[in-house]
Amino acid sequence: MTLDEKALQLHYEMQGKIEVISRKPVETREDLSMLYTPGVAEPCRVIAKDEEKSFELTRRSNLVAVVTDGSAVLGLGNIGPSAGMPVMEGKCVLFKEFGDVDAFPICIDSNDVDTIVQTVYLISKSFGGINLEDISAPRCFEIEAKLKEICDIPVFHDDQHGTAIVVAAAMMNAMKVVGKKMGDVKIVINGAGAAGIAIGKFLISMGFGNIVMCDINGIICEGDAGLNAGQEEISHISNLNKEKGLLADALKGADAFIGVSRPNMVTKEMVSTMDKPIIFAMANPTPEIMPEEAKAGGAMVIGTGRSDFPNQINNVLVFPGLFKGALAVRSKEISEAMKMRAAYALADLIPESELHAENIIPSALDKTVADAVAKAVADVAIEEGTARIGR
Numbered sequence: 001m002t003l004d005e006k007a008l009q010l011h012y013e014m015q016g017k018i019e020v021i022s023r024k025p026v027e028t029r030e031d032l033s034m035l036y037t038p039g040v041a042e043p044c045r046v047i048a049k050d051e052e053k054s055f056e057l058t059r060r061s062n063l064v065a066v067v068t069d070g071s072a073v074l075g076l077g078n079i080g081p082s083a084g085m086p087v088m089e090g091k092c093v094l095f096k097e098f099g100d101v102d103a104f105p106i107c108i109d110s111n112d113v114d115t116i117v118q119t120v121y122l123i124s125k126s127f128g129g130i131n132l133e134d135i136s137a138p139r140c141f142e143i144e145a146k147l148k149e150i151c152d153i154p155v156f157h158d159d160q161h162g163t164a165i166v167v168a169a170a171m172m173n174a175m176k177v178v179g180k181k182m183g184d185v186k187i188v189i190n191g192a193g194a195a196g197i198a199i200g201k202f203l204i205s206m207g208f209g210n211i212v213m214c215d216i217n218g219i220i221c222e223g224d225a226g227l228n229a230g231q232e233e234i235s236h237i238s239n240l241n242k243e244k245g246l247l248a249d250a251l252k253g254a255d256a257f258i259g260v261s262r263p264n265m266v267t268k269e270m271v272s273t274m275d276k277p278i279i280f281a282m283a284n285p286t287p288e289i290m291p292e293e294a295k296a297g298g299a300m301v302i303g304t305g306r307s308d309f310p311n312q313i314n315n316v317l318v319f320p321g322l323f324k325g326a327l328a329v330r331s332k333e334i335s336e337a338m339k340m341r342a343a344y345a346l347a348d349l350i351p352e353s354e355l356h357a358e359n360i361i362p363s364a365l366d367k368t369v370a371d372a373v374a375k376a377v378a379d380v381a382i383e384e385g386t387a388r389i390g391r
Contacts, residue, residue, distance in 0.1 A: 017086075062102050063126070066103050067130060069108050071139070072135060078136065144157045152332055155334075160194050167203075170303055170347075170360050178278060188251055195260040196258075200234050221244060257281070267293070271289065271298055279294045322334065324374040338381060349362045
C-alpha cells in the first residue's frame with residue numbers, strides 16, 4: 001500500500017483523530033451533582049460576576065480553536081471546510097501531543113472576511129486562544145488583523161508566523177555553520193503568499209539583512225503594478241537595491257534561498273551562482289529543488305519541509321509551545337517580541353558542539369521543544385505586561 005492508501009485506511013478506521021473525554025469520572029450521585037446540576041450553578045454565578053474566572057473554572061485556560069475556511073489547505077488549495085477538517089483534526093492532535101494543549105477544530109463555511117471575523121469573535125469566549133489555519137492570502141492578513149483588534153485572547157495565523165519563526169531559527173543556525181552574520185546577508189524568498197510575506201517581514205524585523213521577495217512574475221520591487229496589499233506592504237522594506245528580473249537573477253550572489261512556492265523552481269545551476277548557499281526548499285511534498293541537486297550545485301546547508309531529509313523545517317516546533325506559553329500566563333496577545341524570543345529559544349536548543357550542516361534545527365518529534373518555546377513566550381508576556389497572571 002502507498003502512504004496515501006495507508007493514511008486513508010487509517011482515517012476510515014478511526015473516524016476522526018480527536019475525541020472529548022471527561023476529566024473526572026461520573027460514577028456516583030455526588031459526582032453527578034458536583035459536575036452538573038445543582039453543583040455547577042455556583043461556578044456559573046462566580047463567572048457571571050467576574051468573567052476572568054472562566055479561565056480558572058472551565059477548560060478555557062488550555063483550549064485553542066483551530067479555525068479554517070478550507071481555502072488554502074496544504075498543497076490542495078480551496079477544498080472547502082469539510083475537506084479541510086482532517087487537517088484541522090491533525091493540528092489538534094499535534095497541539096495535545098507536543099504541548100499538552102487542548103484544541104478543537106472549527107471549520108467555517110464562508111470565504112467572506114467579515115463573516116469569518118464575526119463568527120470567530122462570537123465563539124471566542126469559549127477559548128483561551130485562536131489559531132488561524134489554511135486561509136488564503138490576502139484575506140488571511142485582514143482576518144487576523146481584525147480579530148486582533150476585537151479579541152482579548154491571542155490570535156495567531158500559524159501559516160504566517162509559525163513558519164516565520166521556525167525558518168528564522170533554522171536560518172540563524174545555518175548562518176553559523178557557513179560562517180555568516182546577521183545583517184550581512186541577502187536572502188531570496190520565492191513565494192509571496194501568506195507564508196512568504198510573513199517570513200520576509202519577520203526576517204527583516206530581526207535584522208537578517210536584505211530580503212528579496214519573488215513571485216511567479218519574478219522579483220518584487222517597490223512601485224510594481226498588480227501587487228496585493230501584503231506584497232505592496234513588504235515591497236517598501238525589502239529588495240533594498242531595487243533589483244529587477246527573474247528568480248535566477250535574484251539568486252546571483254545571494255547567501256540563502258527560502259522556498260514556499262512550487263516544486264522544481266530552482267536548478268543546481270542557479271544554486272551555483274550563490275555564495276556559500278543555504279537552501280531551504282520547503283514546498284511539499286516536492287521541494288523547489290531536491291537536496292541532492294542542491295548539493296550538486298554547491299549548497300552548504302539544506303533544509304526542506306519533509307521528514308525523510310535532514311533539517312525538517314516544520315511548524316510543529318513552534319505552535320504547541322507558543323500557545324502553551326501564552327496560555328500559561330493568560331496573555332492577551334502574541335507579540336513580535338514573543339515570536340522573536342521563540343525563534344532564539346528554538347535555535348538555542350542545538351548546542352554549538354552539535355551544530356553542523358545536517359543538524360541546524362531540533363527534530364519535529366522532539367517533545368522537549370514545546371517547553372523551551374513556552375518559557376520564552378511566557379517570560380516576554382510577563383515583561384511586556386500582556387500576561388494577566390504570573391507563572
